[in-house]
Amino acid sequence: MTNEHSFKKLGDEIGDFVSERDWDQFHSPKNLAISLSIECAEILEIFQWLTLDQSESSDHVNFQHLQDEIGDVMIYLTTLAKKFNIDPIEAALKKMEINRQKYPVELVKGKSDKYSNYK
Amino acid sequence: MTNEHSFKKLGDEIGDFVSERDWDQFHSPKNLAISLSIECAEILEIFQWLTLDQSESSDHVNFQHLQDEIGDVMIYLTTLAKKFNIDPIEAALKKMEINRQKYPVELVKGKSDKYSNYK
């Protein structure tokens, strides 16, 4: 499980990997955002033809494949975020605060409508 | 900065947020994978018309907007991963090991070709 060292370790490992290969020249934020979208599409492909129920089940979802693709998304998200000194976990915690205000429990409970419908 | 508590805290906060709103019913892995793709497209939109150089610059990239969207991607990635007991940071560390073997320094240094070209 993730401990205090894991996220820092990931950033360091990506940094070494990229500089050893001299790949920073390809890693403009625009290119990283493109790569992130492509990797997300590869996750989506895993669920493409499954029903919503099947998508819950290890009978239909290859765990190793999904884990690899989640890893790829996390790698590109971290690489992109680092370019702007953003910590994705802290960014998510901040966004949760915003979401709590955008979607007040009493208005959205059990509903999936977009928040804009409640403005 | 992320410390030992941050990632666990994020998982817990998402869990509370979702259960308070009774939204788990909408959170099939297939729906979460769709949501992840949509949020990545919102990151991509930030860089849509910029040159690669402009995408590096805070003159052209709105930091707050980017941080919010990175937060959204991290939230959906964590929510999806949790459904399969996958830790995205550990998944990324494991994928880095695979990447190191797929892209040996001596073959790919300074080149952006897909790894399959080196097989």
Add this chain to the structure above:
Amino acid sequence: MTNEHSFKKLGDEIGDFVSERDWDQFHSPKNLAISLSIECAEILEIFQWLTLDQSESSDHVNFQHLQDEIGDVMIYLTTLAKKFNIDPIEAALKKMEINRQKYPVELVKGKSDKYSNYK
């Protein structure tokens, strides 16, 4: 309905629209491919939280919204294809021939597995 003039008319209208606005400078194929992905995500957003059954129904899908987004995808697809003198309709007809060979009826009938499973 589409008649012999419609597709040519679309190409001409896009050409005029872009040149009047001096927007060809932003329309590198890479930028157009990004825009195409963003517009597809906007279609996806229409179906984000619907069940597969709900996605069939005009009770849950806003026709006007969907028509607009399909229009946007078609506009960017045509603009990108034109850069390489590709006709998207002819490209689709050619791809249908390939698909017929990749997915022989006797092997795939009633199955959604990826073609690679049948190789």
Add this chain to the structure above:
Amino acid sequence: MTNEHSFKKLGDEIGDFVSERDWDQFHSPKNLAISLSIECAEILEIFQWLTLDQSESSDHVNFQHLQDEIGDVMIYLTTLAKKFNIDPIEAALKKMEINRQKYPVELVKGKSDKYSNYK
């Protein structure tokens, strides 16, 4: 080149292809929208690491590969649109009228800012 028969022919061929394989059961609009996004990501992958200038050039872009992927996008777009009796070419022509009003020449000439900036 596309003539009066091409687009109708495409719709008919897709219809035959799907019914011969009994695949309509998988073709909920939600699944088709997912497939459309995945195919767009495959176009994006062609341009992933190219500069904007390189993306213009047949030295860097494999024509056959691009034509195939454009074909795939057009096939899914047509299949999805048909579910709602939408003609993608007519939808694009209607959207062009909207775009002409959203982006008046005198306000946006030579600028790529989103239309919302001009409201």
